[in-house]
Amino acid sequence: MQSSHLHHVWDYRDVDRAFWQEHIASWLPRRIVDAHVHATDPARRLVKPDETMRRSYWVCEVSEPQTVVDLHRCQQIVYPGREVSAVIFGHPMPEYDLDGMNADTAAECASGPDHGLAVVRPSWSAEKIGALLDSPGIIGVKPYYALIGPSGIGRDTYIEASIFDFLPHHQLEVLNDRRAWVTLHVPRAERLPHPDNLREVRELRSRYPDVSLVVAHFGRCYTEPHARAALPALSADLGLYFDNSAVLNPAVHRLAFEVLGPERILYGTDNPVFYMRGRRQWRGTRYINRTSHPFFFNKVREPREIEAAYTLYMYEALRAIGEAARDVGLSGTDLGAVFHGNAERLLARADVGTGSGSDSTQHRS
Ligand SMILES: [Zn+2]
Numbered sequence: 001m002q003s004s005h006l007h008h009v010w011d012y013r014d015v016d017r018a019f020w021q022e023h024i025a026s027w028l029p030r031r032i033v034d035a036h037v038h039a040t041d042p043a044r045r046l047v048k049p050d051e052t053m054r055r056s057y058w059v060c061e062v063s064e065p066q067t068v069v070d071l072h073r074c075q076q077i078v079y080p081g082r083e084v085s086a087v088i089f090g091h092p093m094p095e096y097d098l099d100g101m102n103a104d105t106a107a108e109c110a111s112g113p114d115h116g117l118a119v120v121r122p123s124w125s126a127e128k129i130g131a132l133l134d135s136p137g138i139i140g141v142k143p144y145y146a147l148i149g150p151s152g153i154g155r156d157t158y159i160e161a162s163i164f165d166f167l168p169h170h171q172l173e174v175l176n177d178r179r180a181w182v183t184l185h186v187p188r189a190e191r192l193p194h195p196d197n198l199r200e201v202r203e204l205r206s207r208y209p210d211v212s213l214v215v216a217h218f219g220r221c222y223t224e225p226h227a228r229a230a231l232p233a234l235s236a237d238l239g240l241y242f243d244n245s246a247v248l249n250p251a252v253h254r255l256a257f258e259v260l261g262p263e264r265i266l267y268g269t270d271n272p273v274f275y276m277r278g279r280r281q282w283r284g285t286r287y288i289n290r291t292s293h294p295f296f297f298n299k300v301r302e303p304r305e306i307e308a309a310y311t312l313y314m315y316e317a318l319r320a321i322g323e324a325a326r327d328v329g330l331s332g333t334d335l336g337a338v339f340h341g342n343a344e345r346l347l348a349r350a351d352v353g354t355g356s357g358s359d360s361t362q363h364r365s
Pocket of ligand 1: 036038270
């Protein structure tokens with residue numbers, strides 16, 4: 001069979017079809033909500049990254065904006081026979097036209113199966129956040145520490161910021177009133193285990209309990225030591241949610257299922273980055289991305305026969321979730337919660353999109 005183009009330098013091959021059949025097709029629920037997807041019209045990128053910027057961090061080389069139309073086309077390819085929708089948002093980076101991007105997200109989600117998050121700057125007023133939540137299709141926000149400052153500054157300039165520096169209290173008050181969804185990428189090089197992150201997540205939850213708080217990527221815990229240092233510390237809060245996007249490590253998924261349980265974990269991909277072909281390896285608190293494309297960051301290659309067997313990172317993540325689910329004995333109902341039920345519950349409670357504060361179920365299918 002021919003390979004089909006997915007996105008950027010990635011395609012879908014026979015090896016991926018075989019991997020899907022062998023490792024995923026038998027257990028993956030029929031309905032899927034991907035709770036973490038970036039969908040952005042490339043025309044909204046105001047400043048193209050130069051070579052220095054592209055080479056500064058692996059994601060910069062891998063992440064090219066993908067339109068919603070392209071996203072839907074790829075979903076048909078990578079999830080054969082599944083009914084898929086997504087929680088989508090633009091690239092949360094200062095070099096993008098955020099207002100234009102949020103308007104695109106709202107328009108696409110008003111008419112389609114997806115739900116949108118607005119990418120927000122911390123400097124925006126409470127009124128502006130309220131107006132965004134009035135947009136049909138927008139159910140919450142995606143803040144990010146890179147948006148603390150102006151464009152042209154490196155991705156991690158503000159990584160040591162406080163959560164409240166990029167998700168300020170005046171915005172959280174509106175988000176709480178509207179029971180909005182917040183996908184939170186935690187700051188700090190130490191990731192979620194940093195004591196200030198644990199303290200601020202707890203503070204956010206106690207002061208703004210009606211926000212649907214979804215901590216992205218298990219708090220950037222891509223390795224088992226990070227997950228062990230963070231997830232048990234937050235396990236007592238039954239109203240705190242996590243998405244498992246960008247996590248390929250079976251040990252992290254297993255721990256999350258054991259410590260948090262399947263009712264608080266939302267499936268996500270972080271696509272378009274995770275169409276990347278290859279595999280990830282872990283050493284202590286570090287991970288190594290293996291891939292077959294000659295990116296700048298891809299200096300140490302694996303033997304040709306190993307690279308030939310690479311599949312998509314998102315498939316490696318799915319296999320890891322499936323293995324972990326089997327190890328801890330999750331039922332079909334549990335998997336349904338992770339892959340769509342938990343997200344659908346949070347979507348249904350958001351009091352947004354009409355501007356009138358009315359029952360959200362009236363305008364959400
Ligand atoms: Zn993301």
